[in-house]
Amino acid sequence: MVLPALSVPADAQPPPRPELLAVRGVSLRFGGLAVLSTVDLTVRAGEIHGLVGPNGAGKTSLFNCISGLYRPQAGSINLDGADLLRCPPHRLAGLGLARTFQHPILDQHTSVLENVLTGTYTCQDSAAVGRVFHPRSALREKDRRRQKARALLAYSGLIDVEDQSPGTLPHAEQKRVELVRALLAEPKLLLLDEPAGGLVHSEVDELGELIRRIRDDHGVTVLLVEHHMGLISSITDHVHVLAEGRNVTAGTAAEVQRHPAVIESYLGSAP
Amino acid sequence: MNARIRQPTVPWLVRVAAVVVALAVLVILPQQSTPYDNLQITLVAAWAVVIAGLNLLTGYAGQISLGQAAFFGIGAYTTAITALHGWPVVLSFALAFLLPATVGALVAIPAVRLRGHALAMITISLPLVAVPLAKRLDGLTGGSQGLTTPIGSAPTWSGLADDQWAYYVVLTVAAALLALAHVAVRGRTGRALSLIRTSEVAAVTTGIPVRRYKMVVFALASGYGGAGGFLYVYCVRFVSPESLDFLLGITLLCSLVVGGLRSSAGSVVAACFYVYVPNLVGDINPEKSSLIYGAVLLLVLLFAPAGIAGAARGLWRRRKLLARKLATSWPAPSTPTGYLAVAGSTETSQEENGGLTPTRSTASNPSSKTR
Ligand SMILES: Nc1ncnc2c1ncn2[C@@H]1O[C@H](COP(=O)(O)OP(=O)(O)OP(=O)(O)O)[C@@H](O)[C@H]1O
Ligand SMILES: [Mg+2]
Numbered sequence: 001m002v003l004p005a006l007s008v009p010a011d012a013q014p015p016p017r018p019e020l021l022a023v024r025g026v027s028l029r030f031g032g033l034a035v036l037s038t039v040d041l042t043v044r045a046g047e048i049h050g051l052v053g054p055n056g057a058g059k060t061s062l063f064n065c066i067s068g069l070y071r072p073q074a075g076s077i078n079l080d081g082a083d084l085l086r087c088p089p090h091r092l093a094g095l096g097l098a099r100t101f102q103h104p105i106l107d108q109h110t111s112v113l114e115n116v117l118t119g120t121y122t123c124q125d126s127a128a129v130g131r132v133f134h135p136r137s138a139l140r141e142k143d144r145r146r147q148k149a150r151a152l153l154a155y156s157g158l159i160d161v162e163d164q165s166p167g168t169l170p171h172a173e174q175k176r177v178e179l180v181r182a183l184l185a186e187p188k189l190l191l192l193d194e195p196a197g198g199l200v201h202s203e204v205d206e207l208g209e210l211i212r213r214i215r216d217d218h219g220v221t222v223l224l225v226e227h228h229m230g231l232i233s234s235i236t237d238h239v240h241v242l243a244e245g246r247n248v249t250a251g252t253a254a255e256v257q258r259h260p261a262v263i264e265s266y267l268g269s270a271p
Numbered sequence: 272m273n274a275r276i277r278q279p280t281v282p283w284l285v286r287v288a289a290v291v292v293a294l295a296v297l298v299i300l301p302q303q304s305t306p307y308d309n310l311q312i313t314l315v316a317a318w319a320v321v322i323a324g325l326n327l328l329t330g331y332a333g334q335i336s337l338g339q340a341a342f343f344g345i346g347a348y349t350t351a352i353t354a355l356h357g358w359p360v361v362l363s364f365a366l367a368f369l370l371p372a373t374v375g376a377l378v379a380i381p382a383v384r385l386r387g388h389a390l391a392m393i394t395i396s397l398p399l400v401a402v403p404l405a406k407r408l409d410g411l412t413g414g415s416q417g418l419t420t421p422i423g424s425a426p427t428w429s430g431l432a433d434d435q436w437a438y439y440v441v442l443t444v445a446a447a448l449l450a451l452a453h454v455a456v457r458g459r460t461g462r463a464l465s466l467i468r469t470s471e472v473a474a475v476t477t478g479i480p481v482r483r484y485k486m487v488v489f490a491l492a493s494g495y496g497g498a499g500g501f502l503y504v505y506c507v508r509f510v511s512p513e514s515l516d517f518l519l520g521i522t523l524l525c526s527l528v529v530g531g532l533r534s535s536a537g538s539v540v541a542a543c544f545y546v547y548v549p550n551l552v553g554d555i556n557p558e559k560s561s562l563i564y565g566a567v568l569l570l571v572l573l574f575a576p577a578g579i580a581g582a583a584r585g586l587w588r589r590r591k592l593l594a595r596k597l598a599t600s601w602p603a604p605s606t607p608t609g610y611l612a613v614a615g616s617t618e619t620s621q622e623e624n625g626g627l628t629p630t631r632s633t634a635s636n637p638s639s640k641t642r
Contacts, residue, residue, distance in 0.1 A: 067476050093478025105473040107465045109533070118462045122478035142458070185478065 017044040020221050021189055026065055026075030035061045036245040048215055048222045050232045053242035059225040063191050067099050068092050093122045096188030104174040106166040112177050113162040119184030120145045152180045172203045192224040196231050204228055208235045281587055306434040313438045316445035317502035319542035322527050323452045324495025330532035331456050332488045333468030337520045338394030341401045342371040342493040344515030346500025348412055351420040351510045367501035368494045375493025376486055383485040398517040405512040417511025437506040448498055453535040529571045531578025540579045
């Protein structure tokens with residue numbers, strides 16, 4: 001295996017939790033542009049894992065590789081033992097992967113509730129065959145899903161706007177709608193791309209609290225890209241730093257913030 | 272705008288009552304009216320099926336197609352030719368549905384691999400191929416003359432005139448097909464299509480097999496086009512290369528937008544628009560017919576961007592408010608609710624790479640966030 005450019009501090013202790021996501025040696029190029037170069041990333045089950053790095057570091061590109069939207073030229077990506085690079089992108093949701101986008105993608109022509117219900121798409125396969133033969137149980141299943149969606153909307157403080165068009169909501173709430181849609185897919189791993197982007201201070205705190213509760217109450221592992229270091233420090237167990245498509249360092253939030261390369265790229269370049 | 276969406280727009284009882292009354296009127300009507308009027312209503316039903324197919328594709332799945340006329344034409348020719356060869360009507364119908372559906376699926380295979388308006392581009396070429404083909408194969412299709420076919424005569428036991436018989440048959444079949452289309456886009460499938468329309472990237476990460484959906488919807492829309500062609504020939508008993516024309520495809524798309532996207536009632540309104548408006552316009556001034564037609568189209572798009580069905584829904588939703596306004600003062604102009612605005616091509620363009628737009632807000636600059 002190729003070693004990362006700047007070595008990651010080796011873990012002396014045996015791994016406390018099993019690996020859920022293993023990204024190994026992933027390289028992605030667009031023509032002559034190397035967007036990712038032998039990136040390694042390990043996310044353990046039950047963690048909240050931060051992915052940080054300056055603009056253009058390749059964080060979203062890495063997310064796109066994990067969620068099957070980009071095909072890296074080299075490397076492997078495993079989720080709970082399944083080789084993601086061998087799966088067609090639409091299968092990944094069924095394997096337990098869900099994500100949100102840097103800019104919320106919601107259908108403005110339907111309600112918030114209908115939008116989040118889309119997230120249950122993969123949970124319904126079991127009922128599909130039975131529906132013809134057991135219409136009543138299919139109906140109950142449908143009710144159950146709707147209830148679950150409404151419960152999650154209530155959980156994230158969106159129940160009052162469930163009938164509204166997402167376009168009428170403030171940015172912070174739109175981001176939460178996307179979060180609920182992703183959660184309804186019952187993922188093992190949730191990828192959040194800049195969930196705090198464009199949020200004001202108090203909203204960031206609320207969001208951090210929500211992400212933590214999601215992990216604790218639903219047992220979902222979270223990998224989040226975030227520029228907001230306050231949020232990263234307060235909720236992550238582990239942070240991975242990426243710059244110019246390469247691994248820089250990894251560790252706890254406090255550890256990586258002491259890393260010279262991080263100090264340089266974050267503080268050294270500050271105007 | 273505080274638009275509430277899930278609230279049933281028109282109460283259940285009102286809907287049922289409206290359907291029952293409409294059915295009663297439709298059943299009695301052909302006994303009272305002229306063969307010409309019966310034919311017009313029958314044509315509305317046939318075109319409503321064609322447009323409902325287009326609505327599945329363009330309204331729900333957000334794929335613009337300019338080639339619906341080609342599938343209509345394939346269905347119409349299939350019906351005419353098989354009827355000439357003495358096929359049973361049911362088999363003619365089955366083939367008039369299945370043949371265009373198969374052609375649609377084949378066309379969709381390359382198209383669904385490309386995002387955006389690849390499908391529209393490919394569908395433009397369909398009539399360009401189909402029209403000369405229909406003219407060339409004159410042994411089969413009757414060439415530019417078209418084809419007259421023996422179909423849709425009333426059986427003696429029915430005691431009906433031909434126009435009345437065709438009316439009942441076409442309206443029944445059309446109602447069944449419209450109901451099927453209406454049910455098909457509810458619930459899970461409808462939500463999957465909405466997300467595909469919004470963003471294929473978001474859809475695929477939600478686990479929706481986007482290509483398969485697009486292919487099935489395109490095949491289904493084409494099948495509906497063909498079924499509409501069958502119904503058309505069933506009452507008109509004639510088909511010519513004009514039925515395949517490119518302009519027809521564009522007119523159908525315009526009618527759909529005028530009637531209202533993503534609405535079953537909208538497809539029927541669109542068919543009325545398609546059948547009646549050119550007649551009305553021709554009555555006013557045949558010389559300027561296309562000008563008046565275009566003006567009507569423009570007016571609807573300007574003042575009811577969600578189409579006529581969408582505007583009616585909006586009016587119903589705000590009927591109390593409107594009633595109060597009417598009672599107190601001069602009625603305010605009715606602006607349609609914003610979220611119902613016609614989905615143009617703008618909404619899908621933004622997020623095709625999952626948030627990789629290079630422009631960023633300064634607020635999330637990392638250097639400003641580190642303490
Ligand atoms: N589809 C693509 N085609 C060409 N270049 C791309 C593509 N996607 C990403 N890139 C390039 O890859 C680099 C990394 O982009 P990416 O969006 O992954 O960065 P990021 O870490 O998410 O940045 P930000 O913090 O601004 O969101 C950028 O230089 C970008 O221009
Ligand atoms: Mg990004």
